[in-house]
Amino acid sequence: MIRIPDFANATPIQIIFCVLAVITLFTAFMTIYSRKPMHSAIYLLICFTSITGHYLLLNSQFLAMVNLIVYIGAIMILIVFTIMLMNLNKENEVYKPRITRLGAIVTFCLMCLVLIAMFINSKPIVGEYTTTGEDYQSIKVLGKVLLNEYMVPFEFASVLLLVAMIGAVLLSKKEKTTK
């Protein structure tokens, strides 16, 4: 069954989770809802940070760090720079037809419904969670897994990043107006 947090007797962790979840959802929503792209970017940044918090809560320090670096450090900077580069920080969005909005909302509800129903349906929510005490998510272990089992994909990821970099450079380079 779904466990409804008992707010009266909530443990600190539960409180932290609730707070984080609310922040995550709210900022995510505001990201979409804000009219100015720059505001969106800021909201998104907060969202990502809260997700990092979730990671920490789940005790996966490595991913928390990576998330911090990659998303907040790299991706957000990219986005912010792009926005500034294009000078888009204005409400330039044209009028959206009602049908679009309606469609989006319907889809949103439908998607939620389907996904939640699917998860509930797929497996009765698992009972008690027991720890084996085994270490599986320290940086040490992850490093081993990553460089033993997932050696090749790891290297490929680097190639991918390289290619993406070159591609990005090529794409954003101003075309020489030779024609």
Place this chain on the structure above:
Amino acid sequence: MDVTHILIILLVGALATYFSGDKWAPKVALLFGLAAFAGSICLLSQYNLANEINYVTLWIAKPKIYFALHADGLALAMLLLTTALTPIIIFSSFGNTYKNSKAFYALILFMTFAMAGTFLASDGILYYIFWELSLIPIYFIALIWGNGDAEERKKAVVKFFIYTLAGSLFMLVAFIYLYQKTGSFLIRELSQTDLSATEQFWIFLAFFLAYAIKIPLIPFHTWQAEVYQKAPTVGTMLLSGIMLKMGLYSVIRWQLPIAPMAAKEFMYVFIGLGIAGVIYGSIVALRQKDLKKLLAYSSLAHVGLIAAGAYTLTLDGLRGAVLQMIAHGFVVVGLFFVAEIIFRRYETRAIAEMGGIRAQSPKFTSMFMILVLASVALPSTFNFIGEFTVLYSLSQVNIWYAILGGTTIILGAYYMLKMFQHVMLGETNARIFADVTFNEGLTLVIIIAVLFFFGLYPKPIIDLITPSLENILTQVNRFN
């Protein structure tokens, strides 16, 4: 002589014709056509020595498709028809000059190749491939070398192509379903399967769509008259002389043995459809203004009768159908050639513009007359044998079928003689009609000789086809 050699000869012939250049192409094509005919005769003699004529090799492993050719008496008869008509058709075109004739004649040989393959194939997918392959050359022949307004022609030919292709797809579906059931495409195994009545019904129907469009039976015939009219005469001959027979042959070879229960249950419907075609075709032919269209509708009437004979599921019906198929093949080629001869001189196919030819060309008149008479099944011509046997088998099913189907001998005489009267008789035509050339005469004489010879002595063909037909009948009757 191996059965594959025939196909190889034809295929190589098509290539050789293409590379021999425009000037030599007709002769090369004729040569290879004759070679294929000789090869068929060799096969026939082997068959008569009680040799099994077979060629099987695995082609695709999964799904299991064999390159399987098998020639029993029936297939041989059809092969002979194909390879005998092809040189005649090629020879008949010598009086015309075609643009890019190397491609034209290569396509003819290629089409013959595909049609011969259809008659020989004993694996469903192989058969299907040949079946569809034969459509491609005729499409180009009719489209590129046809006559009349180009737009109109394109419309008619594309309709024909898509229509027949769409029909055949149902057949492919049926084959795939059968493969799911039996794990084989070989006719030998398909004709032994025990399908339920419902399955048989649907499979029968799928086959029927493919064949009814190809044959064509009413009401699936609308492509026929237009394409016959627009295609060059050579194409029309190929279509009506051989290609229609593919549909009829397939009814006997594939449809009846695979789904005999459905065939028995709905026999009356399909016989009725065939006979309706006889009457309908004859009546429509009465008021046609275009000579080739008239012949097209007469063809519709005749194949209706043949199909009705095949669906009687009796030995007589099948035998009559096959005999009539062969006879009709020859006679219709002859008649279309006559139309072409007139066209070469008068540049028209409108009956109203003809007339008064007899006075100028008695030889041509006699030969035309004989062909007309053969077409209306005068006794002592080959067509009579077929028509008599078919009508007899119909009378065994129900005497009314024979009476209604028999109206063909009245209506057939009516429209053919009316046509003959308006084309040939009457006051001498003002325009000069040169008598037939040697080549034209020879073509007609060969056809007429065949018609008379087998009209008086059909025994060789009857002996050739009867054992295979009996075989098929045993398969048809396996549920009893």
Place this chain on the structure above:
Amino acid sequence: MDTSLVLVLLLAPFLGFLFNVFLGKKAGKSVVGIVGTLSVVVSFAITLYLFGNAGKEPVVVNLFDWITIERFNVKFGFLLDQLSILWLLFVTGIGSLIHLYSISYMHDDEKIHSFFAYLNLFIFFMITLVMGSNLLMMFIGWEGVGLCSYLLIGFWYKNQDFNDAAKKAFIMNRIGDLGFLIGIFIVGSLFNTLDFTSLKTIITTIDDINDLWIALAALALFIGACGKSAQIPLYTWLPDAMAGPTPVSALIHAATMVTAGIFMLTRLNFLFDMAPSVQNIIAIVGAVTALVAATIALVQNDIKKVLAYSTVSQLGLMFLALGFGAYEVAVFHVITHAFFKACLFLGSGSVIHGLHGEQDMRKMGGLKKTMPITFITMLIASLAIAGIFPLAGFWSKDEILMTAFHHNIVLWVIGSIASIMTAFYMFRLIYLTFFNSFRGTEEQKHHLHESPSLITVPLIILAIFSFFGGIISLPGHSWLNEYLAPLFSKVSHEEHTLGTTEYALMAIATIGAIIGIGIAYKKYLKDNTIPSEDAEITGLSKVLYNKYYVDEAYDAIFVKPVNVLSSFFRDAVETTLSALVFGLGKVTNEIALQGKKVHNGSVGLYLFAFVLGVCAILTYLFL
């Protein structure tokens, strides 16, 4: 010996045909005629020889298997028995005479070689018809003579009216042929053979006979006979067939081909004897045909049309006899009729020849002096057909009427009226043609002459036969009946003992004939009445003159509807079907056009569809 003789008999005319077709044009007109005639004479000679030497047992010559049906084989074979020899005798005999006649008659025609070719081909097919050993062999000849009839009626092919007549003859015959075929099918499936000798054995010995199917078979075969022998309702082609050259009318449409129906019925007498109900129909049809045709003949003005309707009427009388199972009587009348009708046609041909193609009797008259031989021979033949003692027609017609009298008084009355009318219209013809003064143009009058001897000799021979032909079957001691006796399964037709009734009947018939002649004499010789012009004909005679409007009725009932239907099919149904097929294509096209609008390039829409799709898939897979 027999085989080769039969083959020569059969193939001689065919060789003549081949010669005339391939070499006729080069060989010259006289050679063509001689070869054509000789080939028939050869057949006649062989027939005579066979006639002299034949035993009682029929000779069967089988050449090879022709058509194979599941339950029986049809052999390509010939049968020579009394019936076929008798028929061959007068077919080849009269055929020879008419060939001889044609040499002169057709001499001016440029296509004489094809004329003789067709005539020879006709004789060939007629021999096949007569000699065929089974129903299908007979059918070859049956359709073959129909073909030759078609070719010869339309001999002057430049005239489309003649071509129409030829086409009509062929198609009418084909209707009958369908009946014949159906009959063959029924016989085949009932008895598993089509061979005459086996059929006879089976039918005469079999016990459990399916009456209904036998009757149907007989009826179907009778329809076939109707077509060929011009009986109601299929008789209208015969008068039109007079479009052909006169020798053709004499040979095909009077003496030989039209008697094929009677031949067939006689050949299958055992079958028809099993179906008394059909025999009744035959008798009634025959009588009615005789009367109807005779009434039409009363008012016709075309000399050949009169003879044509007379032929139909006489054939009707023959069928009357057949209907009573009196086959030998019918055969007797066939033979005598062949003589005098051939003579009449050839005579009329001679007249037409003399008048350069004039066929209207209103424009003739007074030819007695200029054409004495023609006049005398035609007079003899007319007396014969009218049934005046002791000419051939008297004996044969009398026998038919006598048979009718013994079976059915009503039919006898009808038959007698028909024969009185016969006497009337024949002498109307004679008086209008040969007596009084000439009514044609001056130029024609100037050229009037007796025909050459090649024309008159056959006339004389035929007239002699018309006169004495009756002796082959005199009441009491009939050679013909004895000769044909082996053919008939029933103990032959009981001989008429010549009692008072018979003599009375003969007297009545003769008096009737004389009355008919008398009326004609009064009206056309004494009063010198000339039939009025076409437009002035009124009342009943107008109906008769227009042949009861039967042609028009057939046209309205059968031909027109079929043609209208054809136009309807061509213009409406065909286009609709075609549009339906194209419609399928159009629907596809329309769907594509509408579907195209969805792909408007808006990513939002695509994504929306995509998300919906994902939802659907997830729902389908996991819920």
Place this chain on the structure above:
Amino acid sequence: MNNILNQIGIENYIFLSVILFCIGVFGVLYRRNAIIVFMSIEIMLNAVNLLFVAFSTYHQDAQGQVFVFFSMAVAAAEVAVGLAILVSIFRNMDTIDVGNLKNLKG
């Protein structure tokens, strides 16, 4: 800390990430500004990552985290290329409104 899931429960993470994901979807459909659409996609990616990590903890298996690592790498590459494309589109068409990008129209 190791009994965190005992206290919160995996299902709450599931709900969280589903809602987060759906917000992402909603954003993609709702907004026409390409940058925001991009951000929405990032949200969706993060929702999935979060779920991965949650399940990784739940199953006590490192593989889930490794996968998140890779997906982050891919996301980084994607953003780099995607933004480059956006820039180039903006240069050429002077807008990044997806409503105007209708070259796909058939």
